[in-house]
Amino acid sequence: MSLSPSTLKHYFTTPEQQFDAAKLGMWLFLVTEILLFSGMFVAYAVYRAWHPEVFAHASELLDWRLGGLNTVVLLASSFTVALSIHFVQKGENDKVTVLLILTLLCAAIFMVVKYFEYSGKFDHGVFPGAAFAPHGEGGGHDYAEYDMPFAAQFFSIYFVMTGIHGVHVLVGMGLFAWLVTRVIRGHFSPEWYTPVELTGLYWHLVDIIWIFLFPLLYLI
Amino acid sequence: MAAGHHHIIPIRTLGFVFGVLIMLTILTVVTSRIDLGVLNVPLALAIAGGKALLVALIFMALKYDNPVNALVLLLGVVFAVVFLTLTLTDTELRGTLGITESGTTILEGGHTEEAEQAVEMPAPATGTLPVANPEETFETYCALCHNFTGETAVGPTLMGLGDRQPSDSIRASIMEPDAVIISGYPPQLMSTTLNAMGFYSKVDDASMDTLIAWIASQ
Numbered sequence: 161m162s163l164s165p166s167t168l169k170h171y172f173t174t175p176e177q178q179f180d181a182a183k184l185g186m187w188l189f190l191v192t193e194i195l196l197f198s199g200m201f202v203a204y205a206v207y208r209a210w211h212p213e214v215f216a217h218a219s220e221l222l223d224w225r226l227g228g229l230n231t232v233v234l235l236a237s238s239f240t241v242a243l244s245i246h247f248v249q250k251g252e253n254d255k256v257t258v259l260l261i262l263t264l265l266c267a268a269i270f271m272v273v274k275y276f277e278y279s280g281k282f283d284h285g286v287f288p289g290a291a292f293a294p295h296g297e298g299g300g301h302d303y304a305e306y307d308m309p310f311a312a313q314f315f316s317i318y319f320v321m322t323g324i325h326g327v328h329v330l331v332g333m334g335l336f337a338w339l340v341t342r343v344i345r346g347h348f349s350p351e352w353y354t355p356v357e358l359t360g361l362y363w364h365l366v367d368i369i370w371i372f373l374f375p376l377l378y379l380i
Numbered sequence: 381m382a383a384g385h386h387h388i389i390p391i392r393t394l395g396f397v398f399g400v401l402i403m404l405t406i407l408t409v410v411t412s413r414i415d416l417g418v419l420n421v422p423l424a425l426a427i428a429g430g431k432a433l434l435v436a437l438i439f440m441a442l443k444y445d446n447p448v449n450a451l452v453l454l455l456g457v458v459f460a461v462v463f464l465t466l467t468l469t470d471t472e473l474r475g476t477l478g479i480t481e482s483g484t485t486i487l488e489g490g491h492t493e494e495a496e497q498a499v500e501m502p503a504p505a506t507g508t509l510p511v512a513n514p515e516e517t518f519e520t521y522c523a524l525c526h527n528f529t530g531e532t533a534v535g536p537t538l539m540g541l542g543d544r545q546p547s548d549s550i551r552a553s554i555m556e557p558d559a560v561i562i563s564g565y566p567p568q569l570m571s572t573t574l575n576a577m578g579f580y581s582k583v584d585d586a587s588m589d590t591l592i593a594w595i596a597s598q
Contacts, residue, residue, distance in 0.1 A: 194460055235401045242439045309593040380421050
């Protein structure tokens with residue numbers, strides 16, 4: 161291919177080596193992401209071990225149906241990303257465009273659901289940190305019941321974990337929008353599609369993080 | 381590079397994996413709504429682990445990839461597990477080490493037989509402590525020696541105790557005051573006083589829970 165991004169850098173011997181190096185670099189970045197989130201998972205584990213009763217009570221405020229819906233939406237977006245790589249490897253770029261737009265849509269649905277979850281909490285004074293002051297009634301919950309010692313920490317952990325995950329989803333949306341414009345401009349081919357592959361890896365990791373967040377926060 | 385160099389994962393495989401992931405999601409929701417006792421958490425984590433493995437092996441193509449990428453991922457996971465294990469080993473096994481004040485050291489082993497007897501010798505039951513009003517309990521039984529202002533009185537201050545100690549340690553400090561005595565404070569004073577006031581015969585689980593929560597929240 162004659163497109164400039166696919167040209168072999170002088171310090172690589174073969175395009176294959178260039179591709180593998182880019183991918184290894186991406187995996188190293190993904191490991192730093194895992195370690196970033198592991199700090200929050202450790203905070204979660206310590207909190208849960210210290211205040212199991214408060215955890216059990218406070219987590220009732222999270223709606224597993226919304227969390228489950230978001231899980232399905234993210235899994236579907238991982239599927240469309242995997243399919244887009246299948247088709248970019250075959251050179252069927254029209255399908256790649258459609259699949260990447262579908263991925264973008266799934267990510268948007270995820271963020272909309274998250275918006276409703278967050279605003280439902282904020283309306284009743286369920287904020288992270290010192291502003292925590294639950295009040296009012298809604299969705300079968302008497303929010304005042306959740307104004308107990310250490311409940312604020314549960315919601316701080318919830319908001320920080322899902323918030324940082326949500327920022328990753330937003331970044332992913334930006335990346336997919338960028339990829340769509342590049343597919344349309346004909347930048348990718350079976351010979352060179354490194355950005356699609358690497359963004360796909362990033363997106364799958366965001367999915368994996370949510371695969372753990374969903375049961376830990378909403379279910380158990 | 382030729383397309384043949386890269387493994388193209390068949391649509392059938394991708395679709396099958398997606399189907400399994402959705403079914404596992406349904407499974408984890410269903411099992412979480414059944415009370416399996418201690419098994420609920422490990423089962424949910426096992427299902428999540430299985431889903432993550434499927435995503436990593438097929439969607440992220442580690443199964444077909446240069447093994448060095450899987451090795452990098454594995455190393456990251458190993459370090460996350462080390463992080464989690466060592467931290468929980470600390471926070472779960474530190475016991476009453478959190479009771480420290482500047483200029484004091486902790487004396488372990490102040491747990492004498494006499495002290496244990498003093499705690500376990502029940503005075504006649506004269507009614508239980510108020511569950512809904514832990515502050516009243518505190519004023520009656522604790523405030524003589526403890527405060528939340530940071531000043532050292534007869535006993536050490538409880539200021540910020542909730543940030544320093546898990547509720548289990550606070551509970552142990554109340555129910556068995558002589559198990560650990562901070563140097564400088566007289567042993568058996570608290571257990572004897574509380575026993576004389578009938579605290580141990582009046583307290584039950586519910587009033588203890590609210591008292592600890594209230595103390596920790598001050």
